[in-house]
Amino acid sequence: MFASKRLSKELSKLHDHLPPGIELIQADDFAEWLMDIRVIDSNPLYQDEVYRLKFSFSQSYPIEAPEVVFVKDATHPIPWHPHVYSNGIICLDLLDRQGWSPVHNVESICVSLQSMLTSNTKKERPPGDEQFVKYNTQRPRDINFVFHDNQV
Amino acid sequence: MASPSPIPYDRRSSRASSTAGQPASDLLVVGGPPNSPSPLELFLRASNLPSSKTRISKIPPDLHMLEYVSSCDTNLICLICHSPFDKPVKLACDHYFCRDCLDHAFEVQPDGHKTCPTCRGRVDTDTGVLPVPKILEKMLDELVVKCPNTKSGCTWVDSRVNVNDHVMLYCEYTLVECPSHECRLPIFQKEFHKGCLHYTLSCEHCHTSLMKKDLEVGYITQRHQKTHCSNRFTACPHCDAEVLRLDLKVHVNDSCPKMVIPCPGTILGCHFTAERTEVIKHENACPMATMAPHFRDQQARIERNEARFEPLARKVGILEDGLSNITNMLYPANPNDSSFPVTNPLDPNHSDAFPPAPLIPTPDFRLPPASFPPVPPTNDQSQTPFNNPSQPPFDSQVHHLLTLHDSLRDEVSRIANALTDLEGRTNMMIINENQRVKDEMLHTNAAINSMRMQLHWLMSATLHQRTSNSTGTSTARAGGSTSSNSNGNGRAQGASGASTSLGARAEASGTLHAPMRRLSDSTRQDTKL
Incomplete structure (x- = not known):
């Protein structure tokens, strides 16, 4: 009840106003939303590409962080970033149990990811990407990332 | 405004009082000022406790769920629940949250390491959570909200500070438990005094079975007789x-x-729109309204024809598919040709390109080699639907497969026929060849026989000559230069003698043939004898 109330408020706000480069694609229920983001400035790594984010909310949102991953399909690639695995899982302290705070919301997550991509200059995947993508069976929220990079 | 609402309490409490024997209750409730609920509540609770039946099942309104009349200042909104603060508290870092929201957020954090959700600053839960300034509470209290029972029909709108009292005491649309002891279904507070209304009745006008509460008094939107009963x-x-x-x-x-x-001539472009009486007058004068029925008939007929045309078109598509399949089977050399002549067999221009000869079911071995292309014909068959974009799509996958199956079967039988034909031909050829070889062998045999005969004769002739000349051998040996020469001479003489004696039929030719025969004879003699 708590989650859906808050999500309905967020949704009406998103319908009302969205920051540039962020788009609400699908929000049929209070469990899974799809958002599209693109990098606004002229970072050549992300030029002309739109990335699709999948938000999965638990019942205890916003106390618990939502699960946010990039989704790959025909028109939406996974962006190159040293903290984004090629299966779409994002290593960002904001989305982790410790880094999450209930004052964050869908919009602020999107903006954070946008700026994370904007500031990136390296076209690479995190170290051990292949291994991780091959063997990871955990859900993103259960993975214990070690946050070593404070630049992002 | 509160005068009718305490009635259920009055009745219920009076009833309770009559059973519990508390005569002071009536006075207290009736005379109780509407804006001082606490003694009333206290009393209700007190009078209710002994009956052990939880009559008051009212749920206090959740401030988070309230609907605000106007949008609220964003500074009054809790960042966790995104609603105006409910019982706000202040952290030492000057960040404000609802008491409940903050508790929820702290719940998941490890003990001793509570941090502010906004700035992540350390928070001491004992001393760090402070009360908010009075002015903030005032501002929140003055927010105008709608009654949570608005959907049921309540029109109350007032400051948020009063909503609890309104819902708990005065709102007629708050659900309470039915007064009947056996019935536990909810009913609006304002109908409480009417007794249990949860029994079914049949509407006297339309004979629909309904609950009594819905029939007369229920939710505004469901009030059957006023708004629903069709009779x-x-x-x-x-x-x-x-x-x-x-x-x-x-x-x-x-x-x-x-x-x-609108005028009935709208479909023909008349824009006249008015009340029905006016339109009827207008109709007589409007030519388009007069034409409208005819046009409608036409339209209906066109639609019927179109509907009939639809399956026919599909049928033609299927037939064309089948036809082009057959064609591809017969002319697998150019299956990719989208403008294949047979797709339009009725076109006279293309009729020449489609001679009747290949229609003979058994394929002739002398067909152009293209009828056995290097690629197996099965491949051609399966590729045609994709290679031929202008070909109408198959009606269904099953039909496609069936066609394919048929054409493959035809192909197989064709190949089988060709094989038997080829076998027969080869057999024939072998027999003929055998015959020829046999004949030749006979000839050779005959020749050998005749030669043997000749040889025999020569041998006997030579022997004969030797015996007859045995008397003159001594003279021949003495007078002759070499035995071989004499032998050769003797044989030559014998041969010439034999040919002359033998050739009773051809004496002239015998002299001609003699040297040749001798030559061949001499060689044969060396090898064979």
Whole structure:
């Protein structure tokens, strides 16, 4: 009840106003939303590409962080970033149990990811990407990332 | 405003008092000022406890769920629940949250390491959570909200500070438990005094089974007799006529004189729109309205024909598919040709390109080699639907497979026929060849036989000559230079003698043939004898 109330408020706000480069694609229920983001400035790594984010909310949102991953399909690639695995899982302290705070919301997550991509200059995947993508069976929220990079 | 609402309490408490024997209750409740609920509540609780039946099942309104009349200042909104603060608290870092929201957020954090959700600053839960300034509480109290029972029909709108009292005491639309001891279903507070209304009745007009509470007093939107019962008279919203609700739709659509309708000639472009009475007058003068029925007939006929055309078109598509399949089977050399002649067999221009000869089911071995292309014909068959874009799509996958299967079967039988034909031909050839070889062998045998005969004869002739000349051998040896020469001479003489004696039939030729024969004979003698 708590989650859906808050999500309905967020949704009406998103319908009302969205920051540039962020788009609400699908929000049929209070469990899974799809958002599209693109990098606004002229970072050549992300030029002309739109990335699709999948938000999965638990019942205890916003106390618990939502699960946010990039989704790959025909028109939406996974962006190159040293903290984004090629299966779409994002290593960002904001989305982790410790880094999450209930004052964050869908919009602020999107903006954070946008700026994370904007500031990136390296076209690479995190170290051990292949291994991780091959063997990871955990859900993103259960993975214990070690946050070593404070630049992002 | 509060005068009618405490009635259920009054009745219920009076009843409770009559059973519990507390005569002071009536006075207290009736005389109780509406804005001082606490003694009343206290009393209700007190009087209710002994009966052990939880009569007051009212749930206090959740401030997070309230609907605000106007949008609230964003500074008054809790960042966790995104609603105006409810019982706000302040952290040492000057960040404000609802008490409950903060508790929820702290719940998941490890003990001793509570941090502010906004700035992540350390928070001491004992001393760091402070009360908020009075002015903030005032501002929150003055927010105007709607009654949570608005959907049920309550129109109360007031400051948020009063909502609890309103819902708990005065709102007529708050659900309470039915007064009947056996019934536990909820009912609106204002109908509490009517006793249990949870029994089914049949509407006297339309004979629908309904619950009593819905029939007379229930939710505004479900009040059957006033708004739903189809057998009750109701006023037409356009004219003043009273019609049964059942007939209202028909009345409005077909006969209501005040209903604004367009001219029937609209489909032909008449833009006249007016009340029905006016439109009827207009119709007589409007040529388009007169034409409209005919046009409608035409339209209907066209639609019928189109509907009939649809399956025919599909059928033609299927047939074309089959035909082009057959064609591809017969001419697998150019299956990719989209403008294949047979797709349009009725076109006289293409009829020449489609000679009847290949239609013979058994394939002739002398067909152009293209009929056995290097690629297996099965491949061609399966590729044609993709290679031929202009070909109409197959009606269904099953049909496609069936066609494919048929064509493959035909192909197989064709190949089988060709094989038997080829076998017969080869057999024939072998037999003929054998015959020839046999004949030749016979010839050779005959020749060998004749030669043997000749040889025999020569041998006997030579022997004969030797015996006859045995007397003159001594002279021949003495006088002759070499034995071999004499032998050769003797044989030559014998041969010439034999040829002359033998050739009774050809004496002239015998002399001619003699040297040749001798030559061949001499060689044969060396090898064979």
